[in-house]
Structures are given as structure tokens and as C-alpha cells.
Amino acid sequence: MSTPSVTTPSRWRALTHHHLFWPVAVLVALLLVNVPFTPDFFSIKMTDGHLYGSLVSIVLFGSPLILVAVGMTLVIATGGIDLSVGAVVAITGALTCSYISDQADQNALSGVFLAMGIGLVAAVVCGLWNGFLVARMGIQPIIATLIIMVAGRGVAQLITDGQIITINSEPYKLIGGGYWLTLPFSIFVVAAVVAVTVALTRRTALGLLVESVGGNAEASRLVGIRSMRIKIMVYMFCALCAGIAGLMISSNTSAADGNNAGLWIELDAILAVVIGGTSLLGGRFSIGGTVIGALVIQTLTTTIYTIGVPTQTNLVFKAVVVIVVCLLQSPKFRAKVFGAKGRGKTAAPAAPATPADAAPKMEVSR
Amino acid sequence: MLNRRNFLTAAVGVVAASGLAACAKEDDSSTGTSTSGGKKITLGFSQVGSESGWRSANTDSVKAAAKEAGYTLKFSDAQQKQENQISALRSYIAQKVDVIAFSPVVVTGWDAILKEAKAAKIPVVLTDRSVESDESLFVTLVGSDFTDEGRRAAKILEKVLETAGHKGKVKIAQLEGTTGAAPAIERAKGFKEIMDAEHKDDWEIVVTQTGDFTRAGGKQVMAAFLQSDPDINVLYAHNDDMGLGAIQAIEAAGKKPGKDILIVTVDGVKDGFIAMSEGKINAIVECNPLLGPQLMEVVQKVKDGETVERWIKTEESDFMQDQAKDALPTRKY
Numbered sequence: 278m279s280t281p282s283v284t285t286p287s288r289w290r291a292l293t294h295h296h297l298f299w300p301v302a303v304l305v306a307l308l309l310v311n312v313p314f315t316p317d318f319f320s321i322k323m324t325d326g327h328l329y330g331s332l333v334s335i336v337l338f339g340s341p342l343i344l345v346a347v348g349m350t351l352v353i354a355t356g357g358i359d360l361s362v363g364a365v366v367a368i369t370g371a372l373t374c375s376y377i378s379d380q381a382d383q384n385a386l387s388g389v390f391l392a393m394g395i396g397l398v399a400a401v402v403c404g405l406w407n408g409f410l411v412a413r414m415g416i417q418p419i420i421a422t423l424i425i426m427v428a429g430r431g432v433a434q435l436i437t438d439g440q441i442i443t444i445n446s447e448p449y450k451l452i453g454g455g456y457w458l459t460l461p462f463s464i465f466v467v468a469a470v471v472a473v474t475v476a477l478t479r480r481t482a483l484g485l486l487v488e489s490v491g492g493n494a495e496a497s498r499l500v501g502i503r504s505m506r507i508k509i510m511v512y513m514f515c516a517l518c519a520g521i522a523g524l525m526i527s528s529n530t531s532a533a534d535g536n537n538a539g540l541w542i543e544l545d546a547i548l549a550v551v552i553g554g555t556s557l558l559g560g561r562f563s564i565g566g567t568v569i570g571a572l573v574i575q576t577l578t579t580t581i582y583t584i585g586v587p588t589q590t591n592l593v594f595k596a597v598v599v600i601v602v603c604l605l606q607s608p609k610f611r612a613k614v615f616g617a618k619g620r621g622k623t624a625a626p627a628a629p630a631t632p633a634d635a636a637p638k639m640e641v642s643r
Numbered sequence: 644m645l646n647r648r649n650f651l652t653a654a655v656g657v658v659a660a661s662g663l664a665a666c667a668k669e670d671d672s673s674t675g676t677s678t679s680g681g682k683k684i685t686l687g688f689s690q691v692g693s694e695s696g697w698r699s700a701n702t703d704s705v706k707a708a709a710k711e712a713g714y715t716l717k718f719s720d721a722q723q724k725q726e727n728q729i730s731a732l733r734s735y736i737a738q739k740v741d742v743i744a745f746s747p748v749v750v751t752g753w754d755a756i757l758k759e760a761k762a763a764k765i766p767v768v769l770t771d772r773s774v775e776s777d778e779s780l781f782v783t784l785v786g787s788d789f790t791d792e793g794r795r796a797a798k799i800l801e802k803v804l805e806t807a808g809h810k811g812k813v814k815i816a817q818l819e820g821t822t823g824a825a826p827a828i829e830r831a832k833g834f835k836e837i838m839d840a841e842h843k844d845d846w847e848i849v850v851t852q853t854g855d856f857t858r859a860g861g862k863q864v865m866a867a868f869l870q871s872d873p874d875i876n877v878l879y880a881h882n883d884d885m886g887l888g889a890i891q892a893i894e895a896a897g898k899k900p901g902k903d904i905l906i907v908t909v910d911g912v913k914d915g916f917i918a919m920s921e922g923k924i925n926a927i928v929e930c931n932p933l934l935g936p937q938l939m940e941v942v943q944k945v946k947d948g949e950t951v952e953r954w955i956k957t958e959e960s961d962f963m964q965d966q967a968k969d970a971l972p973t974r975k976y
Contacts, residue, residue, distance in 0.1 A: 314871060315870055315871045318870070324895075324896060324897030325897045329895065329896060329897065330870070331867075331870045334863075334866045334867070334870070338863050338866070430722070434693060438699075439693040439699050439702065439720075440693075440696060440699050441695065441696050441699075441858070441884065441914075443914055454891065454895075526859065529859065529862065529891075530858040530859050530862055530887075530888055530891065531891075532858055532887075534857060534858065534859070535693070536692055536693050536722070536723070537855070537857045537859065537860075538859070578863070579863075579867050581852075582852055582863070582864050582867030582868065582871070583867045583868075583870055583871040584871075585850060585852075585871070588819055588822050588851070588852055588853045589822060591822070591853070
């Protein structure tokens with residue numbers, strides 16, 4: 278970020294110009310907002326052999342969103358979008374839970390693993406279908422994925438017969454609601470998925486290929502990148518992430534709810550990706566930013582519950598925060614507001630950036 | 644190029660069809676006899692969705708009762724969206740069904756479509772939930788009195804507190820239903836009515852928030868509640884499912900549902916009764932979903948031109964923990 282010899286102002290500048298600065302700042306601000314309302318917001322204590330506290334529940338309840346958003350990031354990086362993730366969440370949960378509920382012994386590990394396998398395969402098939410429509414058939418991603426978004430929820434309801442399937446399986450409960458080494462098990466799942474994704478995209482050429490397809494699919498094809506294959510792959514990966522999130526959501530309540538599981542999660546995921554600084558135009562992405570973005574959204578939800586925002590104003594409150602976050606992310610807006618103010622107050626040599634200066638730096642993807 | 648266009652058309656078709664998911668689920672396709680001249684009564688029924696076990700039981704009851712009565716039922720599921728429901732009702736009007744029945748997703752915004760039905764001379768029966776609209780626009784409401792359910796919840800909480808030997812302040816957390824839905828508004832209203840009238844000094848609703856009538860919602864909101872107000876000692880959930888989710892959150896916080904936090908819920912679905920028999924829910928105020936037979940009776944009367952009461956209330960009772968085990972085998976839903 279900065280060399281040791283630089284002065285404090287420029288170090289500060291390097292920090293504020295880091296692409297994760299604003300998302301992290303918002304996250305910290307949101308966390309701090311809770312303190313006056315819940316004085317021991319940051320306290321974490323041991324309860325029944327596992328850690329318990331607001332921060333733990335933010336990560337626990339936010340895990341599915343992080344997973345979905347990570348998958349979404351790659352799709353968006355190729356210039357696409359996947360609206361079907363919510364339905365895939367519902368389908369995976371429904372299939373898995375209905376298979377487990379048919380078992381004589383719901384606690385049998387083999388049955389649980391098989392059920393999860395079936396659910397995840399179904400998710401990947403959904404992703405393959407999306408990728409096929411987008412890459413092979415050339416259908417606009419928003420339309421192609423809309424099909425499963427709308428129809429998929431119907432499929433999930435068909436699987437569950439319109440009922441909420443309640444299961445009683447201890448091993449299955451672990452993935453979304455259980456604890457391991459005193460931490461929610463879902464944290465480990467999320468960490469593993471994020472680590473694998475980062476390794477694959479930043480340690481191999483895959484990330485570069487994804488970005489190049491997103492930048493210009495045709496040009497990438499001409500230089501020898503199989504852009505179709507890359508596209509199909511990211512949709513399958515996105516669906517797989519959604520599938521794992523589906524396992525988590527259904528495991529968290531030990532029930533599959535075809536109608537409500539993962540409802541609107543696609544929109545939250547897109548929002549998380551955008552807050553994280555990934556361009557919706559494709560061509561560049563930031564997995565770290567997405568994780569922060571998803572945490573911002575989950576923290577916002579928790580904040581609404583803990584500070585007692587009246588029910589009717591929930592969505593307005595959410596909207597205002599999101600607008601503020603997006604404005605803060607915009608270099609033009611910052612230059613206008615903070616730039617002018619900064620110049621007025623301090624005539625320091627390290628004057629705030631001009632728009633032309635700030636813009637390209639903000640868009641550096643890593 | 645042509646291929647691609649065909650494909651797109653097909654794709655759009657799929658989307659459109661699933662939007663009207665409803666129509667695909669029609670129980671009887673004998674549309675030919677649906678005109679008013681035919682003997683067989685055609686009933687268009689638009690359901691809220693299938694958001695809970697209660698709702699599924701309600702749907703099954705309506706379907707079974709229609710079959711029993713020999714009516715042609717056109718069933719549609721609005722998937723919690725008013726616009727879906729309005730388009731379903733509009734299609735029933737276009738198909739000239741004999742009677743329309745529906746459970747409104749939300750309370751307001753029905754005037755226009757109800758007027759269309761009236762202009763087409765199709766009587767409208769509301770089931771389960773009411774609307775804020777001109778009374779002349781619908782014939783009757785078959786359903787529960789949600790305000791009264793709220794009052795009954797407060798009354799049964801008195802009993803629960805007494806049984807548990809609770810002393811001191813009662814700090815209540817309330818899990819509301821979907822914002823704007825009649826049961827959410829009225830169950831809160833009825834509860835508050837009794838609370839304000841009889842327990843002004845010792846009862847207090849410390850936190851209240853919507854859990855959207857779902858388990859996941861109930862769990863997440865309750866987890867946040869327990870953080871912000873650790874001394875909550877009573878939970879009032881507007882349905883069983885939110886209560887079941889909240890129980891998991893309470894357990895994760897290391898507290899005992901039904902002991903450290905007394906729980907009163909509304910509905911009485913099977914899973915709720917199971918939790919109550921395990922001692923995790925203290926009392927359930929029943930909201931009976933099996934109103935199919937009553938609905939068919941009303942439809943017949945309306946069709947025959949008889950006058951019916953403005954509000955036909957469903958039969959319901961309250962259950963305490965000690966009744967849970969006996970009642971459990973009889974729960975159908």
C-alpha cells in the first residue's frame with residue numbers, strides 16, 4: 278500500500294484510496310451505531326460450549342449471503358448477472374430436507390451426505406442451464422436467469438408439496454446451525470469457499486480469464502480464451518455457492534421452506550457485490566470487497582432489529598443506508614462533497630484528490 | 644436466427660406461465676360448464692401463498708371441501724404478492740366464475756378489483772383475512788377474529804404467568820407477522836388492548852419487530868432481541884413458525900424456552916404442538932385453518948340468493964401446556 282518512508286498524510290491518502298476503505302469504513306460505522314443501543318454489542322461470551330454474541334450471530338446469519346455473493350461476484354465479473362440464486366437456495370434446501378425426512382434414521386451420516394449431494398447436484402444443474410442459455414444461446418443473463426428465479430421457486434414448492442418440511446437430523450444441523458471449535462460451523466464453510474475461490478482466481482490465471490471475458494468476450498475469444506466455457510463455469514460455480522447457502526439456510530432452522538428460503542437473496546447478493554466495489558459492467562472484481570459488502574448488509578439487518586427501528590420504516594432505513602454507502606463509494610460524489618470541504622478548511626499540501634485523480638485509483642481491482 | 648427467436652418466445656412463455664403458477668394448478672379443467680347457466684358451481688379461490696403449515700392446511704381444507712361439495716374449483720396461489728392475486732381475480736372475472744373467494748395478502752388496495760367483480764355481478768367471499776374496503780363490495784368474511792386472538796393471547800399469558808409463578812416485571816418481545824397484513828396488525832392490537840387495560844404497570848412490550856411469519860425470520864430477529872434486551876422474559880409470536888424459529892435462537896443463547904422465556908404463539912400447527920408437548924411453548928391460541936366446509940356452505944347460500952352474516956367466525960380454542968399431549972394426535976396440520 279505505501280512505502281515506509283512516506284509521510285502520514287500520504288499514508289492516510291493511500292489508505293483512503295484503497296478499494297476496500299469505504300466498505301470497511303461503513304461496516305465499522307454500522308457496528309459502532311449499535312453500541313449506544315446495546316452497550317455490550319461487541320462482547321462475546323461462552324454459552325453451552327460455544328461462543329455467543331452479536332458479532333457471532335452476524336457472521337452466522339450472514340454466511341449464506343456471503344456464499345451467494347461470492348458466486349455472484351464471478352458471474353458479474355463476466356458481465357452477467359444471476360437472478361436465480363434465491364430459487365436455487367430453495368430447491369437445494371427442499372431436495373435435501375425431503376430426502377433426509379424420508380430416511381428411517383435421519384441421523385445416519387451416509388444418508389445426510391447423500392441428501393446434500395443430491396441437493397448440490399441439482400444446484401449445479403440449474404447453474405449449467407443458466408450458463409447454457411447465456412453462453413450458448415446468447416440470451417441476456419437477466420432474462421436467462423429470470424426463468425429459474427420464477428419457475429425454480431415453484432419447483433421447490435412442488436418438492437416440498439407446499440409444506441414446510443421439518444427434519445430432526447443432528448449431523449445436518451451442523452452445517453448451518455451447529456458449532457465446531459466453539460465457532461459456528463458455517464464460518465468454516467464460508468472460509469473454505471472464499472479461500473478456494475481466491476486461490477483459484479488470484480493464484481491461477483482463472484481470475485484473469487474471467488475478467489478478460491467480462492471486459493470483452495469477443496476479444497477474449499479471438500485471443501484464444503474459451504469464453505463460453507468460462508461463462509458456463511462461473512454460472513455453475515455461482516449455483517454451487519447458492520446450493521451450499523441453501524443447505525445452510527435449511528439446516529439453520531432444520532426446515533425446508535420452499536416459499537421463503539432465500540427469498541430476495543439475489544438482490545442482497547448483488548447489492549453486496551456492488552458495495553464491495555465490483556463493477557456491474559464486468560471485467561474486474563474483488564472477492565474481499567464482496568465479503569465485506571455481505572457483512573455490511575447483514576450488520577444492517579441486525580442493526581435494524583437491535584436498535585428498534587419501527588417495523589414500518591425498516592425498508593426506508595435500509596434504503597437510506599444503502600444510498601449513503603453507494604454515494605460514499607462514488608469518487609465523483611466524494612470529490613464534490615469532501616473535496617470542497619477539505620480545500621476550504623485546510624490548505625494542506627496533501628490536498629484531497631481531484632476527481633480525475635481519484636477515479637482510476639478507485640477502480641483498481643486489487 | 645429464427646431458432647433463437649423461437650427460443651426466446653418459449654423462454655418468455657415459461658416466465659409468464661410461472662407468473663400465473665396458479666392457473667396450472669386448477670383442480671378441474673371442465674371449463675365448459677363454468678358459465679352461470681351450468682348446474683355445477685365454479686368457485687375461483689385465490690390463496691395468499693404457502694408460507695406456513697397453517698396455510699397449507701387451509702388450502703387442503705378448501706380443496707377437499709370443494710371436491711366434497713362437487714364444485715369446480717379454480718385455485719391459484721398468489722405467492723404473497725398482491726399483484727399476483729389481483730391478476731388471478733381478474734382472470735376469474737374474465738372466466739365468469741360463479742363465486743370468487745380469496746384470502747387477501749394485505750389489507751388495502753382492493754377497491755378497484757372488487758368493483759370489477761361487482762360490475763360483473765360475481766359475488767366475492769373473503770376467507771381468513773379481511774380488507775379495508777367498501778362493505779358493499781364483498782358478501783361476507785369467513786374467518787377468524789384476529790383482534791380477538793390477540794386478546795386471547797394476552798388472557799392466556801396471564802394464566803401462563805400464574806402457572807409459572809412469575810413475579811415482577813413482564814418484559815415482552817413481540818414477533819409480528821408480515822408488515823401490513825391483517826393478522827399482524829390485529830393480533831398486535833388485541834394483545835395491546837388487554838395489556839393497556841389490565842396490566843399497564845407490570846407488562847411492557849420491550850421490543851417488537853416483524854419476522855415475516857417465517858421460521859428463519861423468527862430465529863434471526865429473536866437472536867438480535869436477546870442481544871439488545873437480555874432480560875426479556877416473555878415472547879409473544881404472531882404465529883407458531885416464528886415461535887419455532889425463536890426457540891432455536893433462545894436455545895443458542897443458552898436459555899431455556901418455556902422456562903427462562905415464556906412463549907405464547909398463535910395458530911396451533913402440528914409442529915407448534917410438538918414443541919408445546921416438549922415444554923418449549925407455554926400456550927397456543929388456536930387459529931383454525933379448516934374453514935373449507937364453512938366456505939362451501941356460504942358459497943351455496945350466496946349462489947341460492949340467501950342472505951348471509953357479514954362475518955362467519957371459525958370455531959377456535961386455546962391450549963395450555965398440559966393439554967398439548969392430549970391434543971397432539973388430533974392435529975391434522
